[in-house]
Amino acid sequence: MYTLSQLTTDSEYQFRVIAVNDIGASEPGPASDSVICKDPFDKPSQPGEIDTMTVTKDYITINWEAPACDGGKPVLGYWIEYRKSGESAWKKCNKERTKDKQYTQGGLQEATEYEFRVFAENETGISRPRRTATGIKTKLGVGNKPALRKEMDEVSAKLGQTATLKCQIIGRPVPEIKWYKGGKEIKEGRKYAATSDGRNHTLTISTDQQEDEGLYTCKAVNEAGECETSGSLVLEAAPQFPVPLKDKFFATCGSTVRIHVVYIGRPQPKIMWLYGAKALEPSENVI
Incomplete structure (x- = not known):
């Protein structure tokens, strides 16, 4: 048995053996199957669902369950990030890894919606994040x-x-x-x-x-x-006349002629009738 060290993680290797005695070295034996160098343990699975514990106008407290699988090594702690809903960049909540499965983020703006995500970490690495299912909105102060x-x-x-x-x-x-x-x-x-x-x-x-x-x-x-x-x-x-006035009207002598005209305008127009160029005034013959 022989142990090789200082290999590169996630790199692929093959091995072969050469026999040596006082006379010399043999031809190499057949190459082994390809082997990928990696940690025998995995990263944790993502943490459990995130629940909201407390919401005020300027801070939010969340908690979560441990990962369903620790990857074969104990979970060392958690990292939490947050952002305003609609923004793309995440901000770190904790500067040091926390072992608690709850966290309070202060300094938030009132009446504003935030999203959170949590990572679990073991010696192998950091898990995929678990995000809040929906945004969490801080309360309104004195509105x-x-x-x-x-x-x-x-x-x-x-x-x-x-x-x-x-x-x-x-x-x-x-x-x-x-x-x-x-x-x-x-x-x-x-x-x-x-x-x-x-x-x-x-x-x-x-x-x-x-x-x-x-x-x-x-x-x-x-x-x-x-x-x-x-x-x-x-x-x-x-003022406008949607329907033009007829050019001619026919009537017998002594009869009454009614002339109808349709007009529009706003404010309501003042109507004036003319005979030739002369304005008509109400009289026995003109109404």
């Missing part, structure tokens, strides 16, 4: 429900131009803003554009039809409550 600072005013605009509705609503945490018309939520796109800086909220409308006018509502919601304000959009349009 303020949305409050109205400036109501939405009625706005007038010319049909075909843009119109902007404005209001001021504040809250802590900053509320989510949604706009509605006729009880239906407005989706941003070619026609609608919404902006908000946490206090001032605007909705810009590219008007292209008379139906764009009406009552609009801005609704603000956070974890502490909600509030809303509404305002009307009035669209002004130049």
Whole structure:
């Protein structure tokens, strides 16, 4: 039996034997099967499911079960990492390996969702991570429900131009803003554009039809409550005659002629009748 040392882990080797006596060395014997040099023990399996123990506005405490398999060597401890939900980079929680199967991470932001993952380690190496099934959200400290600072005013605009509705609503945490018309939520796109800086909220409308006018509502919601304000959009349009007036009307002498005309416009137009170039005034013959 012969023991070789200082081999490279995960490298593949073959061996052969040469006999030697006082006369000399023999031809090498047949090569052995390939052998991969590795630790006879494995890394631990990933830790058990992670549970949430305590959640406050600035810290979260989690715990977990030991790995189902320790890889043949005792688990030396655990490493924990965390990140805000939606971020890609993980941050280390503990600077030194911990033997406890629970951990409290402080210094967190209130009303913010976090994710955690835990690694187990033995002498062979570190396991695959176990992640929290869902994000864990810290609680809100002293929050303020949305409050109205400036109501939405009625706005007038010319049909075909843009119109902007404005209001001021504040809250802590900053509320989510949604706009509605006729009880239906407005989706941003070619026609609608919404902006908000946490206090001032605007909705810009590219008007292209008379139906764009009406009552609009801005609704603000956070974890502490909600509030809303509404305002009307009035669209002004130049007078138009959708149906042209006939060129000629026929009637017998002494009979009554009624002439009907269809017109639109906003504000409501003032109607004036002309005979030739002369304005007609109400009389016995003209009503």
